[in-house]
Amino acid sequence: MPSIYKKDFPFFKNNKSLIYFDSAATSQKPLSVIDAECGFYLKHNSNIKRGSYDLAEAATDMFESAREAVADFIGAKPSEVVFNSGSTEGLNTVAGILRPLLKSGDEIIVSGMEHHSNLLPWLELAKSKNIKVKYVFPKDPDLVFMATDFLSEVTGKTRVIVFAGASNFTGNKVATSEIKKITDLAEEKNIFTVFDASQYVQHEVVNFRKMNVDFLSFSGHKLYAPMGTGVLAIKQEKHSQISPVKFGGEMVKRVRMKDVIYEDFPYILEGGTPNVSGAIALAAALKYLKSKGVKGIMKYEKELLAYLLSSLKKVKGVDIYGSKAIKDKIPLVSFNIKGLHAHDVGYFLNQKKIAVRVGEHCVGLAHEYLCIPSSVRVSLSLYNSKEEIDKLVRALSTLVG
Ligand SMILES: Cc1ncc(COP(=O)(O)O)c(C=O)c1O
Structure with missing residues (x-):
């Protein structure tokens, strides 16, 4: 039986x-998302926050309503939600924000399982x-992080x-209770916490x-939204320490020769024309x-x-990470299959019209840590089905013989 959600995805x-x-690389998009993006250009296209005519004001309202919807979805305040082009931009922005706040000799603790963007x-x-x-x-031998892995450092x-x-x-995900242990101790010790939710927000x-x-x-595009959309949520209590990292229109209240007054949050971090239709x-x-x-x-x-x-357990020689x-x-x-290169597995599955990711998945350190050159990744979503998994496993079984 196909997934009940599949019909919503015209792809x-x-x-x-x-x-x-x-x-996990990018999700397919439901029709309502495609319609919303097209609908903006068909009916509402105008730049936001600058026009004083009805069309521009309506577009601004739509953009700000989108911010409210995101804030509501992640349990944040609208002023804590900054729109951007995706997680890569968001994480680079955080590094830019923290640059003036850190000094020589400071230490940053980074999980070795991070995507290159983080x-x-x-x-x-x-x-x-x-630094x-x-x-x-x-x-943990199964590579599940506990708070102590970080806090002991x-x-x-x-x-x-x-x-x-x-x-x-x-x-692998980090348990909510462990996340809380990390962030509570960090707060106590005045340590900044940076949480990459790129693979988390669509499943938890x-x-x-x-x-x-x-x-x-x-990133929005892993959450059924268009490419070029993303969110960086920043805790309100930190706003006063933060200076802008991208300069241009709409992130500033007043520019005069003697002084420049920047906007309040979240606009201070949204210089330039944003991806309005995307938001x-x-x-x-x-x-x-x-x-x-x-x-x-x-x-x-x-x-x-x-x-x-x-099902994967039934395939001879499968080693799951x-x-x-x-x-x-x-x-x-x-996973990898004993005696087979991940790229060969991917090539074979592609011939069977099964799209999986092979390689290092932009997680070079973790592959180095496990001493493996690459792996095969199967990432599931709401439109997948057990029948599709059966087809994958049948294909892999044929391959290993
Ligand atoms: C865990 C993680 N972080 C960050 C990113 C970067 O996301 P984007 O390429 O959308 O900026 C990805 C993309 O795969 C990811 O999986």
């Missing part, structure tokens, strides 16, 4: 025989300011702790306030999820994950 009407297992900005910042980066890997010099809610390589309930992280970043379509994606029932979707995704894990326990994971599994 599959145009790609009938394709099995899409690469939603690693390279920190390495570059550290290099330019003589020490301390990599942290999970002590904290010294008097630690200024930032950087980690992802869920790994785009192992699919996010409550920015309760999680108590300072910075939370995600509106992101709100449509959230509306879609709410209308279908977030809890039901999560339950369905967990069932698929359990089925994938148990990360935890095999549903409670520890988002619906994403990476």
